[in-house]
Amino acid sequence: MTSDKKVVLVTGGNTGLGFEIAKALYQSEIPYEIIIGTRTISKGEDAIAALRKEIPQSASSLSVVQVDLNSDASLEKAIETISSQHGRLDSLVNNGGGSFDADIQEGKMTLREGFNATWDLNVSGTHVLTTLAVPLLLKSTDPRILFITSGTSTLTETENTTHPNLARLNAGPPAGWPKPKVGMALTAYRSTKTGLNMLMREWHRILKNDGVKVWAVSPGFLATGLGGIGSESLKKMGALDPSVGGQFVRDVIQGKRDEDAGKAIRATASRKHDTMRYDSYEAQDVGYACAALSVIILVSRVIISRWRREPVDLSFVFVVLSILMIIGRVIANNFYLRFGTTNEVLKDPHVSDYYDTSRLKTGSILVLLARVLLTAALWFQICLLLLFYSRITSGITWADRLTKTAWITVVVTFIAVVLATFLECRPISLYWQIEPNPGQCVRAYVQLLIQGIANIVIDLLLLFIAYPLVCLRKRSLSEYISLYSLFALGTFCIVITIIRVVLIFNEDSSQTTRSLWASVQMFVSCFVANAPTIYGSLRVAQRKRSGHRSTPGYASGEPLSRPSRLERDSWIKMDEEIALARTAPGVQYNPTPPFTTAIFDNDNIYPTSQSRP
Structure with a gap:
């Protein structure tokens, strides 16, 4: 009996990932004939009852067939049953398999017995079933074969020691023989999945001219019962809910990864309620x-400053120090993301003795160093903005007072952040301690909050200081757009800080998330702090080239030996001629105290003093 519904066989469909694949298909609006292949018929029937109870309404149908990957007779009978009932097979999901490494480790099986059992089940049995199913697949208009593989099977991943879970699997045990029986033994399982990848490539070669699409699908690190470890324990180790893998396999069946046929593909979905998690490669x-x-x-900024022959002042020093801080932080990041940190390892309750504690200690220390370097770089950008604002609002009494308040705040908050960085865990050795558990201090929430709140407070102060640029006289629409762009940049810094803090708390202070968003905040701060000065310098140079240089006391177009400070800092369509007049030879600028205001002329802002009337 044939049907218009797509016919899908899922081996090992009664439990774990196989059950989630069947559920994902059963939930789909596309109708399927879902055949659950299982060693024991009763377990398949129980799985069907559970699916129907959980999903009362579905466009799909469910059935069960006995599939024992260790028995050729069972596999032949399963294919005969599918042929007689459906006449074809549209998708074969080779999910059935197992691991006997724990049995080898515990002495329940000899090394040869365990390896042979694993290869027979995961590779040989799968190959036999696929061979038997090919005639039915070739009767489909859109035949597909999926081999469920593992991310632990790729040869390149065996060199990965940056991700905590892979670090546990890939780290070498101590020297000597015999090796300690600790950690999750997966030697036989990983080797069979590597063999399965090659099997996929062979079937792709064999059937590509027949129009059969073939994949090896790695569903990600899932909280299934594989290896004898409970699902809750696996979730604490960072495993994803099995439903994530089921939905990914369904997407492959529905054609969403057709461009990757013939390849091993990996699920990219993230942890449930944890959609912003990043890996170390992304952070790097x-x-x-x-x-x-x-x-x-x-x-x-440095090149433009030297080109314009500007004097070496405090802003130049801050720029050079910022460059050094950023380079130092990148170097530190590179190593601690490779070595790992105690904070990341402690999220795994089954910490393996295979971890290199010296590398963890080094990584944890480098994290502290990177946090100090980041804080210094961010605060240097704040200092650059303060210098900029203090120059163009000089003489405005309340702005001067706010500027002094801001300088004091910068110094005090910098000291507070640095102290929190090193003192949140006391003694400091808790930062790289694994046993006993050092507690929440290694997540550095206090340091994060102090740094974030300080950033926001200082950014608000900077916005208040810049307020005179808008309020002290009426301006044109284009001028207001330029001025409010300055405020928008400052506000953007505050937004980035808030996003960073919220995401880090949401990710349980994941170091990769902290590193990635700290890098983003660093770039935004550099742009906001330096763009006005760079833009102003280029604008002044452009106006000079256009001939706008005559000033009182100057012959028109006569070259200047060095630009004035105000000229360097002017950027919002300020009139450089007036700024230059203050420093031109033969021109005296003698303000009369004690009353100070700000004069705006041709959009130039410069302080001047006038006698009270």
Whole structure:
């Protein structure tokens, strides 16, 4: 009996990932004939009852067939049953398999027995079933074969020691023989999944001219019962809910990864309620990119400053120090993301003795160093903005007072953040201690909050200081747009700080999340702090080239030896001629105290003193 519904066989469909694959298909609006292959018929029937109870309404149908991957007779009978009932097979999901490494480790099986059993089940049995199913698959208009593999099977991942879970699997045990029986033994299982990847490539070669699409699908680290470890324990180790893998396999069946046929593909979904988690590679890539952009901005400022023969002042020193801080932080990030940290390892309650504690200690210390370097770099950007604002609002009494308050706040908050960095865990050795558990201090929430709140407070002070640029006289629409752009940049810094803090708390202070968003905040701060000065310098140079240089006391177009400070800092369409007049030879600028206001002329802002009437 044939049906218009797509016919899908899921081996091992009564439990774990197989059950979730069947459920994902059963929930789909696309109708399927879902065949659950299981060693024991009664367990398949129980799985069907559970699915129907959980999903009362479905466009799909469910049935069960006995599939014993260790028995050729069982496999032949299963294919005969499918042929007689459905006449074809649209998708074969080779999910059935197992691991006997724990049995080898516990002495329940000899090494040869365990390896042979694992290969027979995971590779040989799967190959036999696939061979028997090919005639039915070729009767389909859209045949598909999926081999469920593992991320632990790829040869490149065996060199990965940056991700905590892979670090546990890939770290070498201590020297000597015999090796200690600790951790999760997966030697036989991993080797069979590597063999399964090659089997997939062979079937892709054999059937590609027949129009059969073949994949090896890695569903991710899932909280299934594989290996004898409970699902709750696996979740504490960072495993995803099995439903994530089931939905990914359903997407492959429905054609969403057709462009990757013939390849091993990996689920990219993240932990449930944890959709922003990043891996160390992403954190490193973002760190490199943001650091490169930040250094380009700062170096551009230095080059422009030297080109314009500006004097070496405090802002120049802050720029050079910022470059050094950013480079130092990138180096520290590179190593601690590779070595791992105690904070990441403690999220795994089954900590393996295979962890290199010296590398963990080094990584944890480098995290502290990176946090100090980040704080210094961020605060240097604040200092650059303070210098900029203090110059263009000089003489405005309340702005001067706010500026002094801001400088005091910068010094006090910097000391507070640095002290929190090193003193949140006391003694400091708790930062790299694994046993006994050092507690919540290694997550550095106090340091994060102090740094975030201080950032926001100082950014608000900077916005208040800049307020005179808008309020002291009426302006044109284009001028208001330029001025409010300045405020928008300052507000954006506050938004980025809030996003960073919220995400880090949401991710349980994941170090990769902290590193990635710290890099983003660093770049944004560099841009906001330096863009006005770079833009102003380029604008002044452009106006000079256009001939706008005549000033009182100057012959028109006569070259200047060095730009004035106000000229360097002017950027909101300020009139450089008036700024230059204050420093031109033969021009005296003698303000008469004690009354101070700010004069705006041709959009130039400069302080002047007038006698009270």
